[in-house]
Amino acid sequence: MPNRSITAVRGFRAAAVACGIKSTGKPDLALLVSDRPATAAAVFTTNKVVGAPIIVGRSHLRAGKLRACIINSGCANVCTGARGINDAREMCLDTATQIVAEGESLPLTSILPSSTGVIGRYLPMDKIRAGIPLVAAALGDSEEAGNAFSLGILTTDLVPKTAFTTLRLGGKTITIAGCCKGSGMIAPNMATMLAYIATDAAIALPALRRAIRGVTDRTFNCVTVDQHTSTSDTFAVLANGMAENRTITSGAAEKKFTAALYDVADSLSQQIARDGEGATKLVTVKITGAKTAHDAKRAAEAIANSALVKTAIHGGDPNWGRFISAAGYSGAAMNVEKSVCGVGKIVVFKNGRPTDADLKAVQHTMQQKDLTIHVNLGTGGKSTHRVYTCDLSREYIAINADYTT
Amino acid sequence: MPNRSITAVRGFRAAAVACGIKSTGKPDLALLVSDRPATAAAVFTTNKVVGAPIIVGRSHLRAGKLRACIINSGCANVCTGARGINDAREMCLDTATQIVAEGESLPLTSILPSSTGVIGRYLPMDKIRAGIPLVAAALGDSEEAGNAFSLGILTTDLVPKTAFTTLRLGGKTITIAGCCKGSGMIAPNMATMLAYIATDAAIALPALRRAIRGVTDRTFNCVTVDQHTSTSDTFAVLANGMAENRTITSGAAEKKFTAALYDVADSLSQQIARDGEGATKLVTVKITGAKTAHDAKRAAEAIANSALVKTAIHGGDPNWGRFISAAGYSGAAMNVEKSVCGVGKIVVFKNGRPTDADLKAVQHTMQQKDLTIHVNLGTGGKSTHRVYTCDLSREYIAINADYTT
Numbered sequence: 001m002p003n004r005s006i007t008a009v010r011g012f013r014a015a016a017v018a019c020g021i022k023s024t025g026k027p028d029l030a031l032l033v034s035d036r037p038a039t040a041a042a043v044f045t046t047n048k049v050v051g052a053p054i055i056v057g058r059s060h061l062r063a064g065k066l067r068a069c070i071i072n073s074g075c076a077n078v079c080t081g082a083r084g085i086n087d088a089r090e091m092c093l094d095t096a097t098q099i100v101a102e103g104e105s106l107p108l109t110s111i112l113p114s115s116t117g118v119i120g121r122y123l124p125m126d127k128i129r130a131g132i133p134l135v136a137a138a139l140g141d142s143e144e145a146g147n148a149f150s151l152g153i154l155t156t157d158l159v160p161k162t163a164f165t166t167l168r169l170g171g172k173t174i175t176i177a178g179c180c181k182g183s184g185m186i187a188p189n190m191a192t193m194l195a196y197i198a199t200d201a202a203i204a205l206p207a208l209r210r211a212i213r214g215v216t217d218r219t220f221n222c223v224t225v226d227q228h229t230s231t232s233d234t235f236a237v238l239a240n241g242m243a244e245n246r247t248i249t250s251g252a253a254e255k256k257f258t259a260a261l262y263d264v265a266d267s268l269s270q271q272i273a274r275d276g277e278g279a280t281k282l283v284t285v286k287i288t289g290a291k292t293a294h295d296a297k298r299a300a301e302a303i304a305n306s307a308l309v310k311t312a313i314h315g316g317d318p319n320w321g322r323f324i325s326a327a328g329y330s331g332a333a334m335n336v337e338k339s340v341c342g343v344g345k346i347v348v349f350k351n352g353r354p355t356d357a358d359l360k361a362v363q364h365t366m367q368q369k370d371l372t373i374h375v376n377l378g379t380g381g382k383s384t385h386r387v388y389t390c391d392l393s394r395e396y397i398a399i400n401a402d403y404t405t
Numbered sequence: 406m407p408n409r410s411i412t413a414v415r416g417f418r419a420a421a422v423a424c425g426i427k428s429t430g431k432p433d434l435a436l437l438v439s440d441r442p443a444t445a446a447a448v449f450t451t452n453k454v455v456g457a458p459i460i461v462g463r464s465h466l467r468a469g470k471l472r473a474c475i476i477n478s479g480c481a482n483v484c485t486g487a488r489g490i491n492d493a494r495e496m497c498l499d500t501a502t503q504i505v506a507e508g509e510s511l512p513l514t515s516i517l518p519s520s521t522g523v524i525g526r527y528l529p530m531d532k533i534r535a536g537i538p539l540v541a542a543a544l545g546d547s548e549e550a551g552n553a554f555s556l557g558i559l560t561t562d563l564v565p566k567t568a569f570t571t572l573r574l575g576g577k578t579i580t581i582a583g584c585c586k587g588s589g590m591i592a593p594n595m596a597t598m599l600a601y602i603a604t605d606a607a608i609a610l611p612a613l614r615r616a617i618r619g620v621t622d623r624t625f626n627c628v629t630v631d632q633h634t635s636t637s638d639t640f641a642v643l644a645n646g647m648a649e650n651r652t653i654t655s656g657a658a659e660k661k662f663t664a665a666l667y668d669v670a671d672s673l674s675q676q677i678a679r680d681g682e683g684a685t686k687l688v689t690v691k692i693t694g695a696k697t698a699h700d701a702k703r704a705a706e707a708i709a710n711s712a713l714v715k716t717a718i719h720g721g722d723p724n725w726g727r728f729i730s731a732a733g734y735s736g737a738a739m740n741v742e743k744s745v746c747g748v749g750k751i752v753v754f755k756n757g758r759p760t761d762a763d764l765k766a767v768q769h770t771m772q773q774k775d776l777t778i779h780v781n782l783g784t785g786g787k788s789t790h791r792v793y794t795c796d797l798s799r800e801y802i803a804i805n806a807d808y809t810t
Contacts, residue, residue: 049733049741079726079741081758119726120759231730307712307797308805315806321484321524325636328454336454336484353486354525392712393806394799400713401720401798 005146015138016152019131021074030152040066045233052084098136150179163267202241219265273388278396289376295332296385302330310392316367338378410551420543421557424536426479435557445471450638457489503541555584566676607646624670678793683801694781700737701790707735715797721772743783
């Protein structure tokens with residue numbers, strides 16, 4: 001099978017090394033480099049408490065051009081004041097120095113820094129300073145190099161998350177490939193913690209910015225594991241133009257590119273939910289019949305974030321009263337008499353009362369690995385929303401009751 | 406020790422029996438009767454999906470007079486359409502018939518019905534019909550009878566929750582005593598599921614209504630176990646006037662009565678959080694320095710409802726980044742540079758960076774049974790809020806992953 005990792009995109013090289021931040025000895029410093037300056041757009045967390053790399057990254061993204069992303073896992077560099085900002089800048093400076101040939105130079109602002117892990121600790125800069133030359137030396141365009149990158153950004157994730165697609169545009173083949181990390185502290189408003197998508201498309205900055213915004217709202221912002229919006233969420237797209245297509249600026253080409261970007265981001269979003277901390281199931285919550293888009297979103301999120309819903313799903317327990325009652329407290333307009341609640345393809349509640357659906361069949365559906373919960377709010381409105389989430393297990397408690405120590 | 410149960414209030418009798426709704430054989434039908442018509446006020450759930458007893462109860466409370474509360478546990482009578490409404494009315498009718506002497510009659514509307522348990526099932530009316538004469542025959546004013554009542558209303562609660570106080574008013578002693586149930590599906594906007602407070606105070610209906618509203622906002626509406634607002638929440642106060650005080654209508658007497666009612670409701674609220682499903686700790690979240698009361702509430706609730714916060718507390722893990730980051734995504738205005746985060750009496754974050762607090766001491770504080778988390782949002786505002794919650798344990802998952810089946 002051909003390379004489908006992030007290095008499958010022309011002109012991108014990647015690597016990861018273990019520099020000693022994680023006590024487990026797993027890779028914790030990852031680097032993605034575009035050989036040419038890439039048009040770049042990013043979306044960051046909406047949390048008011050933000051990591052130092054977010055503050056630095058927002059400023060570096062202003063010009064819409066990037067050469068590299070440097071990411072450490074194991075420490076988030078959040079709540080670290082001026083020292084944290086200096087550390088994030090130094091990561092960029094060291095990276096800029098390492099990825100160009102001797103004698104050349106690269107501005108600090110061509111590098112996007114990210115850090116993920118525990119909040120409230122300073123970065124171990126001695127380890128990062130020593131690690132950056134090593135990860136730069138390891139850069140390659142092989143599948144192994146791409147896979148190493150997707151592993152190096154993980155924290156409590158059990159599996160790497162990657163996605164790949166191609167599209168044809170004006171006789172040229174464009175590749176889009178990316179990876180992300182995210183398993184805990186996952187909730188809408190940048191749901192991902194970290195996601196990087198590389199493409200060789202030639203695309204104008206305004207078109208890329210429109211694409212990333214539209215796609216984020218329908219993918220990463222529709223994932224929730226535990227309703228806890230992270231301080232470090234970052235989703236960046238780098239487009240280096242090496243596919244040599246006519247630069248995408250608007251219209252049908254932008255639409256086609258955005259659809260392909262959506263496919264990649266949607267796949268990564270589902271992978272985050274499926275690998276939620278302690279998760280055993282991928283759950284899709286669908287709301288229809290809402291008065292407004294905001295109502296549809298509120299109802300979907302109330303269901304997806306309810307611990308009672310998530311434990312019922314974990315137990316394969318056909319306790320659908322928890323689904324409909326979560327919609328009921330979400331604040332969304334609702335007409336209970338006209339509401340419908342479905343589990344998979346089985347309608348369990350309609351006309352204000354339970355249907356005569358066989359609870360054994362509902363239970364069987366709820367025991368599957370992939371499950372869809374559907375609630376029509378009965379308002380006669382046309383708005384809909386869809387959220388990806390997972391179940392809540394004892395394993396989630398085990399992972400999170402003893403994390404820093 | 407004298408009787409401090411709900412039957413310690415003059416003119417109130419109580420009882421509970423096992424009528425067979427709960428498969429465990431535990432008491433599941435409870436009755437509270439005032440010998441005289443009592444002035445009564447109640448607060449119900451804000452969930453848009455409401456149980457049939459809530460619909461019936463709201464209508465019965467309109468006149469502000471009650472003689473009795475009849476409560477079954479084990480089935481919530483929610484999402485049950487017209488049949489559910491008829492069943493709730495029949496519970497009231499049967500109770501009204503049973504609690505008066507032969508030949509006398511009592512209107513249906515003097516009875517408040519409540520049901521708690523699984524949603525989406527019809528009440529087993531054969532069992533309830535047979536049970537009501539039994540529970541009426543068991544009515545008594547002994548401590549045992551009061552304790553039986555507080556046990557009969559429980560579902561997944563591990564312990565009964567009761568509170569008692571007295572106050573002196575115009576030379577008369579007024580007694581206020583109550584009990585509640587609540588352990589799962591507990592979140593603000595009537596946090597309690599079911600609470601009944603009896604008093605022998607003579608109080609005018611408008612004053613009682615003001616008292617119950619004010620007290621609810623500062624007590625039951627400040628508890629969250631799992632953020633899931635129940636469809637059955639009910640908090641009722643019955644005041645039968647047998648203390649023979651001058652009827653409370655306003656002013657200093659109302660203030661004094663409201664303060665005593667607050668003490669009873671506040672104690673019951675803390676007991677709910679402490680007995681939250683799977684809980685091992687009582688956690689108090691305090692917000693200060695908020696711009697508005699709404700902001701203070703949002704930030705407190707975001708912290709109290711975060712699974713990451715609750716698991717860190719369960720593990721006694723000094724991972725305070727989870728507290729401050731939950732405030733950060735709550736939507737409340739926040740000035741991170743001027744925010745302060747405290748764990749018990751230890752300040753862990755200030756001036757935008759970690760303090761040099763000893764993490765071992767923080768860990769020791771976090772391992773206590775009672776824990777206070779404090780976040781000052783740093784806006785310079787004067788608004789504050791306080792929420793009671795509990796930790797999140799494997800036991801919560803065990804209780805909720807296999808509940809109906």
